[in-house]
Amino acid sequence: MNAIYFQKQSRESLDNLAIKLSKKYSNIVVFQALACEDGVCGLNKLSKEHNIKTEYLYDSATGVKEYLKNENTFYKNIIIKVNELKAKYDFVLVASFGVFGGLDTFWINLKLSKELNLNYVIDNDLTKFEFAKIHHKYASLYNENTSLDELLNLKKPDYISPMAFEVMLESKAKENVKTIVLPEGNDERILKAASILLEGKAVKLIILGNNKEIAQKASDLGIDLDDVKTYNPGNSSLDDECANALYEARKSKGMSLEQAKELIKDRNYFGTLLVHLGYADAMVSGAACSTADTIRPALQIVKTKPGVKSVSGGFFMCLSDKVWYFADCAVNPNPTPENLAEIASVSAATYKAFGFEPRVAMLSYSTANSGSGVSVDLVKQACELAKSYEGLNYDGPIQFDAAVDIATASKKMPDSKVAGKANVFVFPDLNAGNIAYKAVQRSAGAIAVGPVLQGLNKPINDLSRGCLVEDIVNTCLISAIQAQ
16 A cells, blocks of 8 residues: 545644654655645645655645536546656655535545545544445544554555546556547547547547648637648548558459549548558547448458457446446347357456456356356356356356345355456347446446447447547547557
């Protein structure tokens, strides 16, 4: 553990804890998201008298203004700052703040501790502790009898909020910046997403469409696209190269060069060819076209990875404090047992690529051997075939409740390493998967990021035609990470 969130009772209690920690860690910082009206809520005393580093992000007035303007951005900026501090210091003591307009700071501090995935340590206040532990399973009470070892040995939290996930995506994408091609340059949402992505400097962009129209629309929106390459398929310097590449890829299927020259005017084909030829590392499309329009060129040109027979689509389901992965929710209507086993393997690989340890549940309306039927038998066969995928941690057939609830799992599948702890969910068919992800998205307030297309040689990802700007941003970041 190298950070905690401390709900302080007084400046003195914060000072005392910081001094204790400074004797164990030579390089620590005390961070408070908001300074108080007097400047820094007494943090200057720690800095001046005890040579302990102190930092804050907002002054009080600015913090309140930012919170009211966009609560998500307020929390996201704090997450980014604390992540920076954790990389720089041996220990980060995050202190609660007490002045925040007329709002109740206890609940804001509590929420922030979860967003930061930190233990919420309550300083000598039993009432606040009792309230906190209802909403934060890693809340603990601290008083004069609590030793430093007890504090530092608290169980590490495993929260990851949608905002923390977005910050993680941006951070991972920045590790190796990739170029994403966006074929739908005439869509206002694409241009707004491009502006956000360029500001974050996590990806480079190529946008397709009429260059003058893109420039004019960007100007009308107040968006600077100076760092973006734009190409107009059918009237660009890359037309001949793209047409020849398409012809070479499809001539065995009867395509002529003239047909290839005509087909590259389709932006999805042109964008896919840019990925194929190495001008871009990934493509994101679908804001204004169907999934089929996005996938068809990818299957014809980029093709599937060696050993992978079919493309599938998964969603990162960002709940309030965890991220699950659902598949296949986008591509295969009636998967075979072989398809399901393959979907389990590629979904686990996708989930693992983003820093998670996959535990795959092969879902059914029956758990283990408790039921039978065509659908159950299909999942049973898939589970047998999945044994051939080395290192795949899975179980099934299993019902959803047994997959996620420890108490139910202990009764229905007590010896399973996955039951009760699953985080990757493979549905028996597209009907179940698509219904499930939309039901969770709409009823639980989850953010569904995807579909993430799996199994292709290079990342080509699809958007929903109802996508929001933030969906485009997240899908571009995911595509960049897939390309690393």
